[in-house]
Amino acid sequence: MSTTGITAPAGFTAAALTAGIKPSGNPDMALVVNTGPEFHAAAVFTRNRVVASPVKLSRQAIADGQVKAVLYNAGNANACNGRQGDLDAAELQHQVAELLDLSPSDVGICSTGLIGELLPMGKLRAGIDKLATDLGDNGGVAAEAIMTTDLVKKEILVQGNGWSLGGMGKGVGMMSPSLATMLVCFTTDASATPEMLDTALRAATRVTFDTLDIDGSTSTNDTVFLLASGASGVSPTQEELNAAVLAASQELTSKLQADAEGVTKRVAVTVEGTSTDIQALDAARTLARDSLFKCAMFGSDPNWGRVLAAVGVADADMDPEHISVYFNGQPVCVDTTGTPGAREVDLSGADIDVLVHLGIDGPGRATVRTTDLSHDYVEINSAYSS
Amino acid sequence: MSTTGITAPAGFTAAALTAGIKPSGNPDMALVVNTGPEFHAAAVFTRNRVVASPVKLSRQAIADGQVKAVLYNAGNANACNGRQGDLDAAELQHQVAELLDLSPSDVGICSTGLIGELLPMGKLRAGIDKLATDLGDNGGVAAEAIMTTDLVKKEILVQGNGWSLGGMGKGVGMMSPSLATMLVCFTTDASATPEMLDTALRAATRVTFDTLDIDGSTSTNDTVFLLASGASGVSPTQEELNAAVLAASQELTSKLQADAEGVTKRVAVTVEGTSTDIQALDAARTLARDSLFKCAMFGSDPNWGRVLAAVGVADADMDPEHISVYFNGQPVCVDTTGTPGAREVDLSGADIDVLVHLGIDGPGRATVRTTDLSHDYVEINSAYSS
Numbered sequence: 004m005s006t007t008g009i010t011a012p013a014g015f016t017a018a019a020l021t022a023g024i025k026p027s028g029n030p031d032m033a034l035v036v037n038t039g040p041e042f043h044a045a046a047v048f049t050r051n052r053v054v055a056s057p058v059k060l061s062r063q064a065i066a067d068g069q070v071k072a073v074l075y076n077a078g079n080a081n082a083c084n085g086r087q088g089d090l091d092a093a094e095l096q097h098q099v100a101e102l103l104d105l106s107p108s109d110v111g112i113c114s115t116g117l118i119g120e121l122l123p124m125g126k127l128r129a130g131i132d133k134l135a136t137d138l139g140d141n142g143g144v145a146a147e148a149i150m151t152t153d154l155v156k157k158e159i160l161v162q163g164n165g166w167s168l169g170g171m172g173k174g175v176g177m178m179s180p181s182l183a184t185m186l187v188c189f190t191t192d193a194s195a196t197p198e199m200l201d202t203a204l205r206a207a208t209r210v211t212f213d214t215l216d217i218d219g220s221t222s223t224n225d226t227v228f229l230l231a232s233g234a235s236g237v238s239p240t241q242e243e244l245n246a247a248v249l250a251a252s253q254e255l256t257s258k259l260q261a262d263a264e265g266v267t268k269r270v271a272v273t274v275e276g277t278s279t280d281i282q283a284l285d286a287a288r289t290l291a292r293d294s295l296f297k298c299a300m301f302g303s304d305p306n307w308g309r310v311l312a313a314v315g316v317a318d319a320d321m322d323p324e325h326i327s328v329y330f331n332g333q334p335v336c337v338d339t340t341g342t343p344g345a346r347e348v349d350l351s352g353a354d355i356d357v358l359v360h361l362g363i364d365g366p367g368r369a370t371v372r373t374t375d376l377s378h379d380y381v382e383i384n385s386a387y388s389s
Numbered sequence: 390m391s392t393t394g395i396t397a398p399a400g401f402t403a404a405a406l407t408a409g410i411k412p413s414g415n416p417d418m419a420l421v422v423n424t425g426p427e428f429h430a431a432a433v434f435t436r437n438r439v440v441a442s443p444v445k446l447s448r449q450a451i452a453d454g455q456v457k458a459v460l461y462n463a464g465n466a467n468a469c470n471g472r473q474g475d476l477d478a479a480e481l482q483h484q485v486a487e488l489l490d491l492s493p494s495d496v497g498i499c500s501t502g503l504i505g506e507l508l509p510m511g512k513l514r515a516g517i518d519k520l521a522t523d524l525g526d527n528g529g530v531a532a533e534a535i536m537t538t539d540l541v542k543k544e545i546l547v548q549g550n551g552w553s554l555g556g557m558g559k560g561v562g563m564m565s566p567s568l569a570t571m572l573v574c575f576t577t578d579a580s581a582t583p584e585m586l587d588t589a590l591r592a593a594t595r596v597t598f599d600t601l602d603i604d605g606s607t608s609t610n611d612t613v614f615l616l617a618s619g620a621s622g623v624s625p626t627q628e629e630l631n632a633a634v635l636a637a638s639q640e641l642t643s644k645l646q647a648d649a650e651g652v653t654k655r656v657a658v659t660v661e662g663t664s665t666d667i668q669a670l671d672a673a674r675t676l677a678r679d680s681l682f683k684c685a686m687f688g689s690d691p692n693w694g695r696v697l698a699a700v701g702v703a704d705a706d707m708d709p710e711h712i713s714v715y716f717n718g719q720p721v722c723v724d725t726t727g728t729p730g731a732r733e734v735d736l737s738g739a740d741i742d743v744l745v746h747l748g749i750d751g752p753g754r755a756t757v758r759t760t761d762l763s764h765d766y767v768e769i770n771s772a773y774s775s
Contacts, residue, residue, distance in 0.1 A: 050702065051698060051701040051702055052701045052702070052707065052709045053697045053698060053700070053701030053709045053712065053725065054701075054709070080694070082694065082697075082698075083694055083697050083722065083725050083726060083727065084726060084727070085724060085725065085726030087726075088726075117694065118692075118693075118694025118695070118697065118698065119693060119694040119697075119722065119726075119727040119731070120727070218680040218681060219678070219679070219680065220679055220680065220681050220695075220698060220699065221698065221701065221702045222698060223694075223697070223698050223701065292605070293605070293606055294604045294605065294606065294680065294762070294766075294770070295604065295606050295770050298766070298767055298770035298771040299770065299771065301767065301771045302770075302771030304771065306504075307504075307505060308466070308468065308469055308503065308504025308505040308609075309504070309606075311439045311468075311469050311504065311505075311609070312437060312439060312468075312504065312606060312607065312608060312609050313606065314439070315437040315438045315439030315440075315607065315609065316436065316437055316438070316607045321438065323438045323439050323440070326439065336469065336505065338471060339439065339469050339471065340469060340470060340471030340473075340474075340505075341469065341470070341505040341506070345505070376680070376767060377767065378764050378767055378768075380680075380684070380767075381684055381687065381762060381763065381764055381766075381767055382764075384680070384681050384684035384685065384688075385684040385685060385687045385688030385690065
């Protein structure tokens with residue numbers, strides 16, 4: 004049994020291989036199968052209104068709270084391919100179902116890669132045939148197979164009391180680049196109802212994946228699955244389940260942030276001193292998406308004026324004359340005025356912590372994690388498809 | 390009399406000099422004076438809630454529709470400097486008023502540069518003394534003195550029937566970078582009421598400066614003044630005035646776009662096929678601010694999938710299955726599906742035209758002008774204050 008990842012919990016097998024979708028020749032297809040005895044599941048998807056064909060199918064598959072297998076491919080998003088894209092995704096779903104003796108509606112599909120290219124169906128058909136015969140303790144290769152511009156594979160394992168939760172993820176941004184979808188698969192041998200899984204997953208994603216904002220772009224393909232086999236025979240409480248899914252999501256979010264496209268700085272933006280958490284989140288997201296702020300972070304430049312300019316347009320209650328900013332715990336701006344020594348704060352490390360107080364005596368608070376805007380980000384994203 | 394710029398219309402003088410605020414030693418202060426016989430004026434300001442001290446004063450000055458002089462400095466924004474910043478701006482306003490024998494409330498103040506540094510008041514005081522004695526036909530030097538990271542000075546002249554409208558502007562983005570405020574001054578020798586001027590200015594800025602979006606950031610200092618001397622003795626109709634201010638704003642917007650920070654591509658984004666102009670504007674702005682789209686433009690990469698992913702999150706009515714995209718007039722995506730040859734569209738030129746139809750049979754339409762996201766943009770903005 005694996006020591007981490009999706010095949011570490013009991014009741015799961017996986018297979019992965021190189022089908023030839025990625026030009027690199029690296030593994031690019033994976034299949035994850037829940038061997039039971041239970042097949043409960045939950046999932047969350049991108050909020051984009053333009054969604055890929057596999058997202059449409061996976062939404063239908065999760066509707067009854069049961070998913071027994073998920074097929075992954077990288078190198079092609081199967082998004083914006085019209086009716087042919089829908090037909091192709093459905094054919095893959097049916098092929099997996101037939102080979103594993105499942106109902107098509109118990110098979111989820113996740114794709115990531117370039118938008119607007121038809122899937123090389125010959126390669127995928129042959130890949131599925133082989134995947135179905137290779138199922139085993141292969142979570143590690145599956146985690147490699149879903150990578151696109153990711154530099155490292157991302158796996159986690161959280162131990163419960165007599166049960167465990169494993170996971171794999173890919174993506175260089177959340178709700179993020181069209182070419183860098185975030186895909187996550189969690190597996191657990193805990194016994195839990197679909198409702199419990201859904202509750203735990205939504206609570207966790209709200210404060211983890213949903214608040215990782217690399218570049219403000221929202222993918223057409225983002226999907227997070229949580230599959231539960233019940234194979235441990237242990238039924239955790241809702242609270243125990245919530246805690247494990249949250250811990251797993253936090254760890255995977257950190258791994259995604261650390262491997263974001265062109266990242267040289269990991270930046271945590273916290274906003275407080277406003278009326279509601281939603282307002283704080285809007286302000287934090289506005290700052291996390293501000294190109295000038297992100298360039299300053301790349302330059303290790305404590306240019307707090309850009310923080311003020313950015314949050315000043317946020318949809319949040321604030322007192323414009325009493326905003327404070329802290330870089331790595333040091334006050335650089337108090338009451339909308341710079342402090343002595345503010346320009347000398349050392350931001351040369353890889354982790355930067357930014358705290359903004361909007362000057363209102365309210366309970367609103369939120370944290371968004373982002374990265375800097377670097378030359379490598381521009382290079383990667385101006386050269387990807389050409 | 391100048392052949393272009395703010396001292397081309399009758400009834401205006403200007404002076405400019407190097408006060409030593411900019412480290413470069415280039416001109417950094419300017420004074421524009423309306424010599425009458427009329428002193429009507431209008432102005433628009435940044436929508437940011439965090440505003441610089443000079444913006445607060447200029448808002449008060451314009452309240453009665455009369456402004457006789459505007460003082461400019463570059464190299465220091467006098468923003469986020471607390472009470473001392475307000476006091477400094479007021480002192481400058483009073484000094485100008487005293488030397489020119491005006492009421493302080495008839496003097497506007499505009500600053501641009503780094504946020505959060507106190508003004509070097511000694512240099513500014515000496516500068517004003519000299520500016521007041523140097524007034525003349527110096528619009529060209531004034532246009533230089535307001536530059537920050539601008540590479541070229543920006544002046545325009547629009548001819549009316551017996552009157553004219555001149556202007557100068559600076560800024561590498563509209564409603565834009567905290568370190569690259571957009572400042573514009575229009576002068577006209579037409580005779581027009583403050584209400585006529587205000588109507589003309591707001592109508593023009595709505596479709597010009599307000600739809601130039603370089604990086605989505607909103608400055609603390611953006612200010613556009615329109616000063617009218619009546620010296621021509623001609624009273625244009627509202628329509629004639631509107632047309633001249635619109636033409637002047639369009640020309641200056643083009644100059645600002647062409648000189649934006651790190652620009653290698655000038656990109657016009659038009660959205661139609663949605664319910665209202667406001668929705669179309671939201672979608673156009675969402676696309677114009679999308680880092681992945683802007684990186685693709687930098688790479689001359691017709692990666693239309695990023696256009697779909699970006700507009701899919703806009704606050705606009707759309708039919709997600711029937712979106713079309715045109716690059717330079719060529720259809721690259723029809724009904725949310727790529728066209729044959731879409732990847733071969735040539736985007737190697739400096740001007741790129743993007744048209745997005747959101748698939749709804751509605752009258753909404755808007756154009757936003759932006760630029761690409763280049764290595765130079767990152768370089769300029771990671772190194773500015775350090």
